[in-house]
Amino acid sequence: MIQKYRNLLIFFFLAQLLSVPTLAGARPKVVLTHDGVQKIRAALGAVPLFDATVARVKEEVDAEIEAGIDTPIPKDYSGGYTHERHKRNFFIMQKAGALYHILEDEKYASYIRDTLFQYAAMYRDLPLHPKKRSYARGKLFWQCLNDANWLVYVSQAYDAIYNYLSAEERQTLEDNLFRPFADHISIANPKFFNRIHNHSTWGNAAVGMIGLVMGDDELVERALYGLPSKNLDFNAKDDDGGFFFVEGQKAGFLANLAESFSLDGYYAEGPYYQRYAIYPFLIFAQGLHNARPDLAIFGQQDGVLLKAVDALLNLSDANGDFFPLNDAQKGMSYHTQSLITAVNIAFRFGGGDARLLGIAEEQGEVLLDDAGIAVALAIGDGATRPFEKKSVNYSDGGADGKQGGVAVLRSGEEDIELVFKYTSQGLSHGHYDKLSFSLYEKGEEVLQDYGMVRYVNIGQKGGGNYLPENTTWAKQTIAHNTLVQNATSHFEGKYEIGSLHHSELYFFDDTNPDVQIVSATESNAYPGTVMQRTMALIKSENFEKPFVLDLLKVKSDSENQYDLPFHYLGQVMQTNFDYERPSSLSALGGENGYQHLYLEGIGRSASETSRLSWMSERRFYTLTSVAGESDELLFTRTGANDPDFNLRPDPAFVIRRKGAGDTAFVSVIEPHGDYNPVTELATNSDSNISRLRIVHNDENYTAVSIEDLGGQVTVLVLSNSDANRSKNHELDIDGKAYSWTGPYHYFVR
């Protein structure tokens, strides 16, 4: 009997011990969930992609645990030891949290606990980070942004070991680390926390995530709706030149969600920053989906978070590299961790789009959570479909209206891709390049957007931060493939002006597989001047590859000098015009980016058709332009006034037309042939165009004819004043009448 009671007592005692987790609720619960863990454990060993990720992550985390915990006193900028160490710590803790549950090995939990206690022991006494460059200095890192990164990841690690810790341990961590940490990046730094900006999204998500894990509704509310907007300085600008606050603007995660993306899912700063911002948006959304189903977060703004993932994937070239619109470092691709997150979450919470599995397979890695196991299981079931990229057109401008956009014309299997930018300014990372474009073949740049002048995380180059030439060169109009009037940048290169305006779509039509076409206008870049640019990607059986027809109409109430640059890459092969190369090289101008261009040659065309051929990546290209005797044809190269060799020495070809008011620039960019240095065979190395001509040009219509070497003439006619698809048009060209329906007509003459 005594024995019986004793057993009963022990039972109750044990039950109470065991019930602690139950009292605190099932954990983890925010991103990785208790249910997810069960699913993963059941599937483990039978889902190759998931198993491979577990093995890789285990190896990585085990090596770090082996190496020992280090939480150094913060000291460095990015690239420096303390920065990279703290960064690595948060990545590893997040992964260790997942491994703890998946592998049921306490060493991962104790590693997280020990690391967190080291942080807790130091955090309260930490002064601001000693590096002073940021408008919002963090404590572990030089900017609050990186502190927010830390908290977004570490919240997940804390969630993972929440039930592993005693109530007392949790109290210590929350009092000494998490709450003051969350307060520092929000209350103490409203300029960081209360903006419509990717920085704030990270801040909001960080505070919200830790709020969800701690069960602190006040933090979650702060994350969702921001700080009260009192005493904000509406004239203050951040390090990149953008305003902190705009009068009347809301703040917090939901406001950022509503403002950052267009209805189509395009992010105003461009895909490079979109892939950075997408992580906090999606990871916190996943947490809210689990903890706050009332918000129906993935349905907000017509499901914009899911559209954003789709847009991001479509804004990458054939290799998966993001198009470098605005400030962007080239080479960033959908193989980055945040896109693995994005693709996994979009699959799991976006209706299971099987094309996403195609990307996930390419990525070769999944998340170690509910979303990741869903992806891996679906792939294992053979559900994968390829993510075929087609021509797309995305509006820019947040939820409250369309503010221009960006279009990608794609040729399909030939892998020619043209990116046409007619967006709004793109916030503080925007470049002054209305109606600019860039061109790719098989994922290689043919006509480039320079990108940004920054070597991210490479300490030797200005600490890895934006370099002065980013402002003086990369953001300037002349650094892009678009029109420059009187050697000044669009909107005078001023953010205050540029951010008030955007270009307007005239039409986009991807319905004809042989003519993918987009047209847009810009009326504010140069007051008194209206530009309309139409770009068509055309397939013709007389041409080996699709070619681009570029028709830029300019209408101005003044006479101007127009420069139209083509930023080609590679080696000049041939021109059909004479040019002189100066014996010494000087800068083409003194400001607005021109100070960075050496003038390497000046030519003039003897005929109305000028032609420049070059070779790049062992393929040939020809730019054929309607440019006559009065046009100067300039060869330039970047590198002037670049005291620290921050710029790449890239060439450009500039068509300069002086004293012109209304005018039109018409060009064909023709990819053709290739060269094989092993067989030493050059195939199709000559252009197929014999003559390019403007055959009609007035207020209502512009028509261009392309004559090929075989004698066939094709014509593109554009209606300049009516883009209605069902409107009928008639036009007489060279004495012959043509009629058609819609804004353009392309035909064999």
Add this chain to the structure above:
Amino acid sequence: MIQKYRNLLIFFFLAQLLSVPTLAGARPKVVLTHDGVQKIRAALGAVPLFDATVARVKEEVDAEIEAGIDTPIPKDYSGGYTHERHKRNFFIMQKAGALYHILEDEKYASYIRDTLFQYAAMYRDLPLHPKKRSYARGKLFWQCLNDANWLVYVSQAYDAIYNYLSAEERQTLEDNLFRPFADHISIANPKFFNRIHNHSTWGNAAVGMIGLVMGDDELVERALYGLPSKNLDFNAKDDDGGFFFVEGQKAGFLANLAESFSLDGYYAEGPYYQRYAIYPFLIFAQGLHNARPDLAIFGQQDGVLLKAVDALLNLSDANGDFFPLNDAQKGMSYHTQSLITAVNIAFRFGGGDARLLGIAEEQGEVLLDDAGIAVALAIGDGATRPFEKKSVNYSDGGADGKQGGVAVLRSGEEDIELVFKYTSQGLSHGHYDKLSFSLYEKGEEVLQDYGMVRYVNIGQKGGGNYLPENTTWAKQTIAHNTLVQNATSHFEGKYEIGSLHHSELYFFDDTNPDVQIVSATESNAYPGTVMQRTMALIKSENFEKPFVLDLLKVKSDSENQYDLPFHYLGQVMQTNFDYERPSSLSALGGENGYQHLYLEGIGRSASETSRLSWMSERRFYTLTSVAGESDELLFTRTGANDPDFNLRPDPAFVIRRKGAGDTAFVSVIEPHGDYNPVTELATNSDSNISRLRIVHNDENYTAVSIEDLGGQVTVLVLSNSDANRSKNHELDIDGKAYSWTGPYHYFVR
């Protein structure tokens, strides 16, 4: 009985018909043989590599047969239609010949016959090719060289259908095509046929091959021993600036074999031309092996033809691209057709070296002949071994003595390769770059040899021929990573002088896996000046990757200006010295290649150790040099005085030391770390060297110390006057005595 006789008659009749081939001998017999055909037919369907090649070649040839025969009137330079058409014809005929026997399908034989008869119908009436640039104009092509190419291949096709043709048909082809063709490229063009030059090798092989096929001993003798050398102009020079004839020199295939290769198999013009010359050498050798076993051709010159294949493979980088020594177009690799031939023949007739199968597998293609089936069968049997490339040293200089050489230092799995050139002039394609080097990591150039200024077969660029800048830039000393005295090239850039001299090996030692080292001297490039350059590829556990120590000692009886260029690629990251960039760019000099260099910056080092870091191909490199305040540190870029944009705009860093007589240039080239634009992580982006110092330097010894960031100091001591491996040395450095055996000593201090 009558029936019986009738059968007998029919039997005899048939036997006579069938015996025609037997009377003419078994065919084919020269390259592909009757026995080989039997072997191939027996194996067909069970040798994947061979079967795949047959399928691919069949598809190619069938498409050509389908397209119809075209033998246009010759008109164009290379790259133009008629040139490329006739070139394609001979390739296709040779392949069709093999298919005829392998697949036993007469359509291939009739295709060859019909094509040959079209040629026979036109050949006698053909004038010289209308393009006049060559010193030896062909009839089908602008130069006899290409006509010889044609005959080497077509001989094989003719051999293939020899028995398919009637005696009358053969007579017609031989009288109207083959004999006059052979005479044109030999008797009519002694300057082409009678040289020691790859052109002549092609000519010799062409005449010899057709001689073997026709059974014409006179032609074979002419091929083997050349034309009688009467009335030769010993002052005449060819288009590339080389002499046609040297007094007393023999001619013909055997003389070329004896003179072209060193005893180690190195070909004086360098690997780019070696891969071109190797085809006629080996294909004719294969024919001679079959038809003239008395010559024991593969044993000639101690088996030099087989050594030549081995040397050629070893003179390629980690990607299989040949090192561009002398005139060479980059990107040419052992995937080229002539190397498939070389590897197959070397395997079949060179004792079956299983490492060659490793290359053959990479090539993914075999010859459709006796050699090809041998390779394919051996691979099928699993005999393949990898072709591991190690450090090598090849002497230059033909059979009659060593004339310098070329060494490759290799680090093994880290894939760092250093090519050190101390050869003879390299005939007419030689560059003036004694003791120059180039450096590779994973097959990518770190410090480049510029290569040649020619776009082979790209018509837009000067007809695909050598461009003027090849002479004014690419051949000049400053275009290479070696010392320039008083801004003049070695040997005054004169072939007449350069071809009299060669550098001398001091020692080469690859026995220590941690220190691969080579040292050579040059005494004639600048009369009165002796240069000794020692290059070591060193592995140290304190360094992430192997590094290069470069020790260039100069002894001169006059005071000079020395320029030591380092032709790096990519983006400057950081220097430890200040430099100024001029506001406008001018040429660094007026001649000897300096007219093509823009001066982009001038710096001076404040300390004795100057440091330049750059990034290339997403990897970091640092050049650390002992260069003090009196040295000018120049940044240059190619492109000045280049009217047609023929040059690439590549950077270089030049250490300029003025008013110096005896001196030493000491540098370390240190590959370290990398950058990943997807993770945006820079690893190990800083140099690990804190100080580089010359700690001893006199007539007998030079010692250099390298101090790393961890404080460890290593020293390399070089004995300057005795390279004996067993010699004992003693030296006092900074008050401490060291002793060692052999020409160098590397130790931790």
